[in-house]
Amino acid sequence: MKFLSYLISGIRLGSIYAIIALGYTMVYGIAKMLNFAHGDVIMIGAYVAFFALYRAGFPLVAALLASVAVCTILGITIEKLAYKPLRSATSLAVLITAIGVSYFLQNAALLLWGSTSKIFPTILDYGFIELFGGELKISYQILITIATCIVIMVCLTLFVNKTRMGKAMRACSEDKDAARLMGINVNSVISLTFAIGSGLAAVASVLLCATYPTVTPTLGSMPGIKAFTAAVLGGIGSIPGAFLGGLLLGIIEVIAKVYISSELTDAIVFSVLVLVLLFKPTGLLGRKTSEKV
């Protein structure tokens, strides 16, 4: 029964990773770049939610929406100012720029809000449900986190596969010039991708702070790197891959922490990544693109 409860808390952590991983994977899929500032968008989202809840006294849903709105605009702005001018630059230049944006956001937060951590107010604290005659307790917070992740995955999959804009996104991820020849405005598709990814980062930030309620300027770094790992593990560019990679990573992390060693957790997590990539370089659900002539 203990194992089951660890497993569930792994799925909870993994759900948060999965939501963040979507931002990495979608941006990679469309713009073919690694947006290393994505983790710091989470951090900004956490501060916005904190101030909305704590200072402005917003109800949770309003605070969440405020955070989503700010992050969405931030994501679009970052893309317009930092990445768009580099559309035809080498990928190394874009990567370094992304790292630069990451440091910029962290330092801006440091300057604006200081290095002292802010304690996020308790949210989503609705008690437990008890299963198996009280042997297994699952908090509603966990259930809400997991349910949010599933709802996001389902909506996003439907959006990408069924809508006109979603089809345009898939076309851009396959071949941008061909997409242009279809009359698709590739720049607006890229903007939309950053908007969705950053909006989801805001959702992840609130879920993250419900679990780990300290808000600091470097809050986004570690979850960012973990979620990026999850995206690669699942196959970067693939939406189901982000889901699978995120869940696996969360589960492995929690199980390793409990049963092996809390110091070695991160080493174990990354070893799994290395192992998977050795046998399947494209990640678990990544597709090898083949062309027919």
Place this chain on the structure above:
Amino acid sequence: MLKVEGLKVNYGMIEAVKGIDFEVHDGEIVALIGANGAGKTTTMHTISGLLKPSAGSITLDGKEVSRLPAHKIVELGIVQCPEGRRIFAQQTIEENLSLGAYARKDRKEIESDMEKVFDLFPILKERRKQLAGTLSGGEQQMLAMARALMAKPKIMLLDEPSMGLSPLLVKEIFYIIKDINRQGVTVLLVEQNAKMALGIANRAYVLESGKISLSGTGEELLNSDSVKKAYLGG
């Protein structure tokens, strides 16, 4: 309909197109022939807005289009079926076709137009739910042309439609091009297969290292000694 004047295009440090003029009239098939690297595809990409010219103008029915972004050019009815087909391999045939109609405003007619396109390419109808990447080379070329037709082009730019296809398929593709033209679509055709291209073209231009060296009716060029020597194998 389409008029190109003094067009120059740089490709990095190289001037790939060095000031060319040509015209495509309503209802015509015009061929642009020439060797590899003569600037044919660069010209097509520039007309479609994927590349920006360094000088010159491109007008459609008198309206300057050369400074417009690619997606606006498609909306005006200049639609390209690119070299190497560039179909979306991971989407189904139906999805590819509806992407072809992406820029259209008359969404209601798209479905009936898809049926019309299927009449022209019955093989695609049979496989409509199949991923485009599973098609053979010839079928992919047909899909690429069908996809371009879905945009309801005023003028279709066809870049190397015969590339990599067997002689029999090449004949079929050229037959379809004539058919498309008969249905009222003006065609600008870029080809290395000069013989086939000149055979169906009303008029043609020969492009040689970024400049137009010859022009005339398809027949004139087919019988021209220099064309025979350079492009038709003696």
